[in-house]
Amino acid sequence: MMKGIRRQIVLQYFILVLLALLLIESIFLVAMQKYYYDSIYNYIESNSKNVIRYYNSSFIDSSNESSFISNLMYYLKLENTSLEILDTEGRVLALSSGFESDRVVQTSDVPQALKGSTGRWIGKDVITGESVMAVSTKIDYGNDNVYIARYVTSMERVNDALVDILVWSGLIVVGVLVLVFTISIGLANSIVRPINIITAASAEMAKGRFDVRIEGDYKYEIGELSSTLNYMAEEIVRSNQVKDDFISSISHELRTPLTSIKGWNETLESGGYDPEETKMGLKIISKETNRLIGLVEELLDFSKLQQNEMKMVKGTVSVREVLQEIMLNVWAKAEQKQIKLRLTADEEDYLILGDGNRLKQVFLNVIDNAIKFSHMNTWIDITIKREQDQVVVIVQDTGIGISEEHLERVKDRFYQVDHQHGGTGLGLAISQQLIELHGGTLQMESELGNGTTVTVKLPALTQEEHFESDIDPEVV
CATH class of the missing domain: 3.30.565.10 (Histidine kinase-like ATPase, C-terminal domain)
Structure with missing residues (x-):
């Protein structure tokens, strides 16, 4: 079980990559669906417009409605696509499948076509229940001869292809996530391992073992941290040595005048010395006392400076x-x-x-x-x-x-x-x-x-x- 920073690094890195992959996959699938659907729509629209344009330039007799609709079905048919001829009310007048139908089409592509644009509708076919695309175009030959050519093509194969793309892209995402998870564990370990080493060394330093050093050539902030801790340990060792030297030195500095003062005091107390010797002893006592006062004042001044209490x-x-x-x-x-x-x-x-x-x-x-x-x-x-x-x-x-x-x-x-x-x-x-x-x-x-x-x-x-x-x- 991963704990602490390692788990956080792996989890956050994993979630970040997962969200990025999901976003990329969603955009990719939407783009692929739009590409396929638009390709089918553009093909049907281009073909129908070209045929209608050609049909308008011909001299086909349109006075007979039955013959006229038959000609439309012949000229406008497309392979693997069902063609319906509708009137302005949406009633089906003819089907390329050959089956008669008296149903009325009410999908949104019909009103769009009546307004002069090429209508498109995608949904479920009411008869077969399969996913289809309907593309409708208005045919206007004057004298109130207005019809709608409605192409209906199945989208099942396209949708199956999109599902295959989704499955494959999903497998790729899973593979990438496995790779990311593996890499993130290695990345987390590369960060956490030196931190654990530094923590262990710091714990030893906290116990007073300042001879401990952080081994390893680490880079960036981790390297700076280890170098700083090693430098800190060296400075503490040096400071302790300076402190020991100071204690030894100050002990000697204090002991020398105190020994002189004590020695002359005991000598003078015993008596029997002429005035000159007594005067010399008192002079030495005074000199060594002043020396002691100077040492103490120096220590007091330093203490005040360290505590920002020096008054001037x-x-x-x-x-x-x-x-x-x-x-x-x-x-x-x-x-x-x-x-x-x-x-x-x-x-x-x-x-x-x-x-x-x-x-x-x-x-x-x-x-x-x-x-x-x-x-x-x-x-x-x-x-x-x-x-x-x-x-x-x-x-x-x-x-x-x-x-x-x-x-x-x-x-x-x-x-x-x-x-x-x-x-x-x-x-x-x-x-x-x-x-x-x-x-x-x-x-x-x-x-x-x-x-x-x-x-x-x-x-x-x-x-x-x-x-x-x-x-x-x-x-x-």
Whole structure:
């Protein structure tokens, strides 16, 4: 028993073809019947008109009615067709069969003939009961000599032929339907079989077995679906790996400062240290505490961005001032590696509409990364310029660079190129989303061993926005 989609495909395909075949057969049978009937009618009509035309040109004496009717019967007779001569009332005056008849013909072909056209009637003969066609033609010789020549021919042989055609066409329809049924089952199986395979694989994936893959080279939408599910499984495996790496990394990042804090706390509690050592211990505790706070805040920011709960207070922001402030903040860290920061900009302020603190967070992350991955005694160039209606910030270093493989994923959440440098792997992911919230873009170009270039583009502030932001900062 076929179920589900397979049965629906077979049933609908079968019904569609059946209806189409029935329509075609009906049209064919009607056309064949019309062809046969019209052929018989046209033959009788053409013959009778030709004979009557010839008869009119002859000099046959029509004063004697009996002789006149006999001549009509002689000239108008047709093989395998019965001829009747009727008067205007429809009474039968003569029959080609030789039997006398005083009956009155009341079929529709007689009135049609009296009106001047060639009448045709198809029906059952009142005497024999067989199917016949009657074709009537008016014969008018003047002096009130009006007669009707009525040909009656049996349609039984024609109808038998039509029945044979119906039987044969019916057998052809049955054969076509059997073929269609067989093909539709194969078609349904070709669709349902891969769906069943995909369903089974999806069920395994739902149980957590993401190593399962859909095998087979399927075409069209089925192929796209299987490729999508395989890609989804690969992405889940990769995401799980990234998650595991993140958990391992963040555990290490949290454990290191906590160990330092706990160790110095226990040391200070034991007492007996001079003021300098105590001061150094408290300084380390403060530094590691700030480090913990930074990690937690980064996680909280990412959570807010994921849930669209990040609030920003937008106002007029000078990009130049933000970058100068960041350079002061990271100066000590850069000095440790003897790295020089170089800012290149025109005299203008490069104003944008944005949240100054969030933009500072973005550029601090970008510049801090540049310092972290740069070599000793190198330069980091920071360039500000305007491109049409955008403010463009370019941060370029000559550090270790990023390979093409890692560059494609470096902005993914939790992803870290080098776990040894620490961090949560969220910095660039957060920066990307914050820039997008400002209507801008963040792009990275890098070559392994030759440094990295980060380009941030933000919409420049218009005069109308400048005026409005000075009056009332916008909270979004």
